[in-house]
Amino acid sequence: xxxxxxxxxxxxxxxxxxxxxxxQPSVVYASEDPxxxxxxxxxxxxxxxxxxxxxxxxxxxxxxxxxxxxxxGVIAGSGMGAIGxxxxxxxxxxxxxxxxDQLYGRSLRMMTEDLPRLGIATTLADPTDATRIEAxxxxxxxxxxxxxxxxxxxxxxxxxxxxxxxxxxxxLLVVDNTFxxxxxxxPFEHGxxxxxxxxxxxLAGHSDATLxxxxxxxxxxxxxxxxxxxxxxxxxxxxxxxxxxxGLQSFELRYDRAxxxxxxxAQALAGMPGVTRVLHPGRPDHPDHNRxxxxxxxxxxxxxxxxxxxxxxxxxxxxxxxxDIAFAPTLGDVGTTLSHPASSSHRGLTPEGRAALGISExxxxxSVGLEDPxxxxxxxxxxxxxxxxx
Numbered sequence: 546x547x548x549x550x551x552x553x554x555x556x557x558x559x560x561x562x563x564x565x566x567x568x569q570p571s572v573v574y575a576s577e578d579p580x581x582x583x584x585x586x587x588x589x590x591x592x593x594x595x596x597x598x599x600x601x602x603x604x605x606x607x608x609x610x611x612x613x614x615x616x617x618g619v620i621a622g623s624g625m626g627a628i629g630x631x632x633x634x635x636x637x638x639x640x641x642x643x644x645x646d647q648l649y650g651r652s653l654r655m656m657t658e659d660l661p662r663l664g665i666a667t668t669l670a671d672p673t674d675a676t677r678i679e680a681x682x683x684x685x686x687x688x689x690x691x692x693x694x695x696x697x698x699x700x701x702x703x704x705x706x707x708x709x710x711x712x713x714x715x716x717l718l719v720v721d722n723t724f725x726x727x728x729x730x731x732p733f734e735h736g737x738x739x740x741x742x743x744x745x746x747x748l749a750g751h752s753d754a755t756l757x758x759x760x761x762x763x764x765x766x767x768x769x770x771x772x773x774x775x776x777x778x779x780x781x782x783x784x785x786x787x788x789x790x791x792g793l794q795s796f797e798l799r800y801d802r803a804x805x806x807x808x809x810x811a812q813a814l815a816g817m818p819g820v821t822r823v824l825h826p827g828r829p830d831h832p833d834h835n836r837x838x839x840x841x842x843x844x845x846x847x848x849x850x851x852x853x854x855x856x857x858x859x860x861x862x863x864x865x866x867x868x869d870i871a872f873a874p875t876l877g878d879v880g881t882t883l884s885h886p887a888s889s890s891h892r893g894l895t896p897e898g899r900a901a902l903g904i905s906e907x908x909x910x911x912s913v914g915l916e917d918p919x920x921x922x923x924x925x926x927x928x929x930x931x932x933x934x935x
Contacts, residue, residue, distance in 0.1 A: 566601070566787065566790055567600075568784060568787045569783055570784065573593070573594055574594070576591075596775055596780045598775075599783050601784075601786035601787050602781050604790055605781075605789055605790045606618040606620050606760075609742065610760065612727035613732075613733065613760065615740065615762075616760075616764070618760035619758065619771045620744070620757070620781045621759065621774050621779040621781060622755065622782070623755050623757050624723060624742065624745060624746075625652070626757045627741045627757030627758055628759075630773040630779055631739055631759050631770055632665070634766075634770040634771070634774070635688070635770065636660075636688065638665060639685060640665050640666070640687040641665070641668070642660065642665060642667045642668075642686070643670055643686060643688070643690070644670075644689070644691070645702060646670055647692070647696070647902055648695070650886075650891045650892075651890075652690070653891075653893075653894075656690075666683075668683075669681075672695070672703065673836070674703055675706025675709070675710055678707055679710055688718075689719065690719045691704075691721070692720075693724065693730050693732070693841075694725055696723075696910075697890065697891070697904070697908075698850060698902055699826065699910075701840055701841070703836065704720075704736075705840075709736070717738045717739060718736060719741060721742070722740050722741070722742055723742050723746050723877075724848055726742075726747050726796075726846075728796070728797060728801075729800075729844040737762070740760055741758065742757060743757055744756035744757055746875070746877030747796070747799070747847070747877035748789065748792070749789035749792040749793065749877070750795070750796060750877055750879060751878065754785040754786075756785050757779070803847035803913045804845065804846055806913050806921065807913035809918045809922065810918065810921060811825035812828075813922040813925070814849075814851050814925060817926060818929075818933065819855075819859075819929050819930070819932060820853055821852045822851065822852045823849065823850075823851045824849060824850040826846060847877075847912060848876065848912055851911070853909070853929060853932045855933070857887075857906040857907075858935045859932040859933070860887075861935070862934065862935035864883065864885070866927060866928040867927070869924060870882070870921075871883065872885070874889035876910075879914050879915050880914040880915070881912065881916055882911075882912045883911055884910045884911075885908070885910075886899070886910060887899055887906050887908065891904055
C-alpha cells in the first residue's frame with residue numbers, strides 16, 4: 546500500500562478549466578518512449594526538462610510578446626540573465642560592441658569587465674548623440690546596446706539616429722526597454738533588432754519576482770539567445786513566472802497611475818528649496834525635452850531623478866526623514882522607491898566617473914508608485930526640508 550504512494554498521480558481531468566494559470570513547478574516531464582522524445586526535440590514541442598522551458602515561462606513570454614509585438618520571447622532568470630544571453634548567444638571572440646555610457650550599473654560592468662575577458666571588445670559612447678555612437682564604431686562592431694531612457698540620469702537616447710546608423714551599417718540594435726516598457730515605447734516599431742527587459746521591474750510590478758526577457762525580430766537570433774539561456778543556466782523559476790504573469794494583469798493600470806503621479810511629483814520637487822535640479826522627460830527644462838517628445842510622446846513614464854545640495858550628509862538625512870518611502874535599489878514596485886546611485890547601482894565607478902555622468906552624492910532616482918499624489922509630495926517635502934537642515 547505505502548509503495549504505491551511514490552507513484553505520480555495523473556492530473557485530474559475536468560470538463561471545465563481553471564480561470565487562473567496553474568503553477569507547474571515540475572522540473573522534469575515524462576515522455577512515452579524514445580521515439581516520442583526524439584520527436585519532441587525535433588519539433589520543439591512539449592517540455593522535457595525545466596531548464597529548457599516550462600509552461601509558466603511560456604505563458605509569461607507569450608503575454609510580453611503581445612505587448613512588444615514580437616513572437617517566441619525567451620524568459621531568463623533575471624534582467625541581467627537576459628542581457629547576458631543576448632551577448633553569449635550572438636557574439637564571439639573578436640567582435641565589438643558599442644554601449645550607451647549611461648547604462649544600468651551591472652550592464653556597464655558586463656560591458657567593461659566581463660565581455661573583454663571573453664575576447665569581445667567594447668566601447669561606451671553618449672547615446673543622446675548618434676554621431677558619438679557612430680564615432681565609436683569599428684569594422685568588427687556587431688552590436689549596439691542602448692536604453693531609451695538612461696538609468697539613473699533619465700537622459701533620452703537619439704533612437705532615430707542610432708536606429709538609422711545600425712540599419713545602414715548592418716549592426717544589431719539591442720534596446721533595453723525596462724524603463725519605458727511597451728506602454729511607453731515599442732522598439733521594434735522604431736528599428737530595433739532585439740528587445741530586452743528586466744521583468745522584475747514594472748512588468749511584474751510587485752518586487753517579488755526576479756526575471757528577464759529577450760526577443761529578436763529574426764527568429765534565428767531568438768533561437769541563439771534561447772540556446773545561450775539554456776546552456777548557461779539562466780533558468781526562470783516557475784513560481785516567479787507565475788507571480789509575474791499575475792502582476793502583468795494590472796500592468797497598464799499601474800503604469801498609467803504611476804506616470805501621472807510622477808509628473809505631479811516632478812513639478813512639486815522643482816519648487817522645493819534645496820532641490821538643485823529635477824530630471825523628468827515631461828518637464829520643459831529636461832536637457833532632452835524635445836527628443837523626449839519625439840520619442841515618448843505623451844508617455845514620460847514613472848521615473849524621475851533629482852538632486853539636493855549638501856552631499857552625503859544631506860542624502861542620509863533625506864532618506865531617514867522618509868521612512869515610508871522604501872530606500873531600495875529597485876524600481877517598478879507598486880510602492881514608490883528611492884535609490885541613491887552613488888551608493889548602489891553606480892558605486893563601482895570612481896567619484897570622477899560618477900561626476901562625468903552627473904551623479905553626485907546628493908543625486909537620487911525615484912520610481913513612483915501608486916500612492917496618493919498629495920501624500921507622496923508631502924513626504925518628499927518633509928524629507929527635502931530635513932536634508933536642508935543637515
